[in-house]
Amino acid sequence: MPMDLEQAQAFLSERFVDVRDVVPVTAGAWSTPYFFDARIDGVQRALVARFGPHRDDFVKDALASGWTTPELPVPRAYALLRAGDDYGAVTERLSGSFLEELDTDGWFHALPRVFAVIDQLRQVPLRTELPAYVAVDDGLDIGLDETQLGLGVSWHDWLIDLSDEPDERGGGWSGTLAASPTGDRSFREGMELLATLSEGLEPPRSFVHCDLLNRNVTIADDGSALRAVFDWGCLFAGDYLYDVAWLEFWAPWHAGLAGLDVRAAARAHFGPTDPAIDAFEERMRLCAIHIGLCHLAYNAYVGNPDEIAACDRRMAQYDGRMDAPI
Missing domain, CATH: 3.30.200.20 (Phosphorylase Kinase; domain 1)
Structure with missing residues (x-):
């Protein structure tokens, strides 16, 4: 309650x-x-x-x-x-305007600042010790499951771990997805493609926010700087391009962001510092397919057939069903 x-x-x-x-x-x-x-x-x-x-x-x-x-x-x-x-x-508590409220010009100026967030995350050591200044109630266990975070497992194994666990948060979606006219087939075929594309691929790993939209980032009203990046509940250790793919995948849902070529901007920004930049396109595709699969399951869990269909259409631009540019 x-x-x-x-x-x-x-x-x-x-x-x-x-x-x-x-x-x-x-x-x-x-x-x-x-x-x-x-x-x-x-x-x-x-x-x-x-x-x-x-x-x-x-x-x-x-x-x-x-x-x-x-x-x-x-x-x-x-x-x-x-x-x-x-x-x-x-x-x-920090104030500011949400990124989703920006128009195309606002996003054009904000995108380098979002990329700077990702750059900073790439520098964070992959450890789970909390800052000493955080007060913790007596007896409260603050240990994190490092495998769930993606630590100590391969990128391939973490990506393909997308089974329905009814007793866990967000579980119980498979029955609804199976009844979907499009989502279930896309999910099954997408999982097979995900396993194939990720086999042997091990990009540099860093912490990933995994939710840089959904009113989780604020910016100063004059656009001069980001004010806050919060809600880290989806945090994991993976390919930093996952956060880039997140912006690209969901761009059609946000008119201001949809006017930008996120992929081209990211390649130009991160290329000089990414030792695996030669696999940039493959990595972006892999991350986008995983995002789509997760949200087919999530929208089945919350019972939103319209978003299942919309997510399925977006996935089709990555999984080979639609011969169209991203």
Whole structure:
């Protein structure tokens, strides 16, 4: 049962000093957020608390907060909490406009800044120790499953691990997908293609945000800099081009981004520093197919047949069913 406003006020007031202005925010897919102010280290700060059943999402947010730089502005995580049967996290609250609100000109100027985020992630050591400044409730296990994160397994093995696990988050989608007029066949054939294309391919690995849209990145109102990169729940260690393919795959859903050639811009930007740039096209295709497969499953899970069909049409531009340029 999600925590309501009265419960959130009481919970936060027990744990923080001078809590003020607790305000509910539109809930995300996996958590319920609240804006509030409180005094930490003697300073009144603008904060956001999120509550939900998925501990690892919050732990990943805390992990990523240790990577913040001017080019990668991750909100500072202050606390990881146990909230009854659920979990919580309290992080810095940063303002800004969402990338999705940009027009084509705005995206043209923002895209190099998004690429700079990816460059910064390429420099982060593949470790899972949290920053020492994050307060953790007594008894709360903050260990991450490194195999689930993609650490210690090959790129091929991580990519093809797309089975339906009904007892896990997002599980139970296979029956709905099987009843889809297009999605099930695309999924089965896509999995076969994914296994073939990824065999023997092991690109440089780094942390991947895997959700740089969906209102997870904000930019200053004047477009001068990114303000925040948050919601790290999909974080994994893989090919950095996955974040590029994410932008390209979903571009038709965002009018401003759709006007740009993301692939050409990425190749020009990353080419000089990527030792595996010769396989750029193959890697981009592989990442895009995996994104499509994941979202056929996800849209089956949430029961959205229109998005299954739309995702299937987009996949057709990558898996060989449609002879059309990306």
